[in-house]
Amino acid sequence: MAKGIVIYYSRSGHTKEMAEIIAKSMNEAGLSTDCLSVDKVKADDWLKYDAIVIGSPTYYGHMAGPIKQLFDETVFFHGKLDGKVGAAFSSAANIGGGNETTIMGILEAMLIAGMVVQGDPQGDHYGPVSVNKPDDRVKRQCQRRGRRIAELTNKLH
Numbered sequence: 001m002a003k004g005i006v007i008y009y010s011r012s013g014h015t016k017e018m019a020e021i022i023a024k025s026m027n028e029a030g031l032s033t034d035c036l037s038v039d040k041v042k043a044d045d046w047l048k049y050d051a052i053v054i055g056s057p058t059y060y061g062h063m064a065g066p067i068k069q070l071f072d073e074t075v076f077f078h079g080k081l082d083g084k085v086g087a088a089f090s091s092a093a094n095i096g097g098g099n100e101t102t103i104m105g106i107l108e109a110m111l112i113a114g115m116v117v118q119g120d121p122q123g124d125h126y127g128p129v130s131v132n133k134p135d136d137r138v139k140r141q142c143q144r145r146g147r148r149i150a151e152l153t154n155k156l157h
């Protein structure tokens with residue numbers, strides 16, 4: 001049976017809240033999904049999952065250091081993430097604060113690893129974005145994204 005994981009880094013809880021909504025939605029849509037802070041995850045844990053969803057606060061327009069460090073550790077099994085589903089989300093302090101560049105940085109790394117990334121023609125195109133604490137719009141986007149990730153993963157795996 002296919003499995004998913006949502007991995008997040010969060011200092012003040014905004015990204016964590018998004019992560020929990022996405023993971024709940026993935027579970028509800030029929031993909032058994034774990035939700036873990038980045039410090040509880042080792043890079044080779046990724047091998048156990050068919051969908052890997054990464055959330056980071058926007059730090060200077062990029063993913064936060066602990067998330068980047070975890071990515072860098074996946075080099076030891078480079079090629080083995082090929083074909084897994086990937087997705088990303090971010091919280092920033094400002095509109096135009098670099099939310100989408102952060103998401104794109106994560107998706108670029110996923111593409112290099114051979115992962116399958118789906119956009120969204122109606123919802124947040126690259127992945128859910130929040131300005132600080134998720135409001136109702138963001139929560140809906142997180143639910144929608146979780147459902148879409150689960151549907152795609154169950155189709156492919």
Ligand SMILES: Cc1cc2nc3c(=O)[nH]c(=O)nc-3n(C[C@H](O)[C@H](O)[C@H](O)COP(=O)(O)O)c2cc1C
Pocket residue numbers: 009010011012013014015016056057058059060061062091092093094095096097098131132133
């Ligand atoms: C080191 C650092 C760098 C940041 N850089 C940005 C930034 O470039 N743009 C922005 O809008 N917010 C920036 N922020 C604000 C965070 O992205 C924002 O507060 C976010 O909601 C925090 O998420 P969290 O509650 O999951 O930790 C920065 C915060 C820190 C601590």
